[in-house]
Amino acid sequence: MDLVRIEAWGPAGLHLLELLLGDPEMTKHLGGPETPEKIAERHERYVRSKDSTTGRSFRVVLAETGQAVGWVGFWEKVWNGATVYEVGWSTLPAYQRRGIAVMATELAIEEARAERKHRFMHAFPAVENAPSNAICQKLGFTLLGSSRFEYPPGHFMLCNDWRFDLQTG
Numbered sequence: 001m002d003l004v005r006i007e008a009w010g011p012a013g014l015h016l017l018e019l020l021l022g023d024p025e026m027t028k029h030l031g032g033p034e035t036p037e038k039i040a041e042r043h044e045r046y047v048r049s050k051d052s053t054t055g056r057s058f059r060v061v062l063a064e065t066g067q068a069v070g071w072v073g074f075w076e077k078v079w080n081g082a083t084v085y086e087v088g089w090s091t092l093p094a095y096q097r098r099g100i101a102v103m104a105t106e107l108a109i110e111e112a113r114a115e116r117k118h119r120f121m122h123a124f125p126a127v128e129n130a131p132s133n134a135i136c137q138k139l140g141f142t143l144l145g146s147s148r149f150e151y152p153p154g155h156f157m158l159c160n161d162w163r164f165d166l167q168t169g
Contacts (some may be wrong), residue, residue, distance in 0.1 A: 004100055006058035006072060006107045009046035013059050016068045017043050020090045029126040031155035049073070056111060060091065060104040069095040072104040074112050074121060085112050085121040085166075089135070096131070102138050109139070113166045121166055124149060124159040136162035 020026055021034045021042070034042070046057035055075030059068045070091035077086040087108060091101045112121055125132035127146055136143070141162035149159050 002063050002103070003098075004060055004069075004103045004107075005063050006060055006104055006111075008050040009043075009057040009059055009071075009073075010050075011047060013046065013068070013071075014040070014043045016059060016071065016092075017046070019092060020071055026090065026093070029129040029132070029157075031152045031157065034152075046071075046073070049075075055085065056108075058104070058108060058111075060089075060100060069100060070104060072101070072108045074108055076118070077122070079122055082120070083118060085118050087112070087121050087123050087164075089132075101131075102135050105135060105139060109164065109166070119165065119167050121164045123162045123164075125162070127158045127160055133160055133162075136160070140164065 017039050018036070021039050022036070024033050027033045049055060049057045055073065057071065057073035060070035060072055061068050070089065072087070072089040074085045074087045076083055079086075087105060089101045089105050089108075109121065112118070123132070123136050123141060124147070125136065141164045144161040144163050146158055146160050148156055150156050
């Protein structure tokens, strides 16, 4: 039996996003918590993504109960001269270390693969974010090296560049 499923992001997801992005511990590898205004803007973008042709956002829910426990999504990004998908995820602290993010990201990879739009998907976890780097490794991403990113604006971080081949992976 599947432990999780992913559902298109909808209007009810705002509270989940506040828990994921408003918490200093949850965002320590992302430059800190977002303001309520930024979270509301992001939420609206995620709601609109269900009709997007450039990426999608999903609530991660427990299959047995339907309880929302995280987020996963992918979006287009120009990287090294090519358009690729970037993938990201976040799981509430009480549900971490159970393989939920791995399963949810695997489902998002399948959604991206089914679109047959881009060959590669990249993930850019902070170098010091061991759990997210481990997720990339478990899913079969290839570590290409590290790069310096500005995210959010004004905050620089060193991230690993993990690549997944959607055609052969």
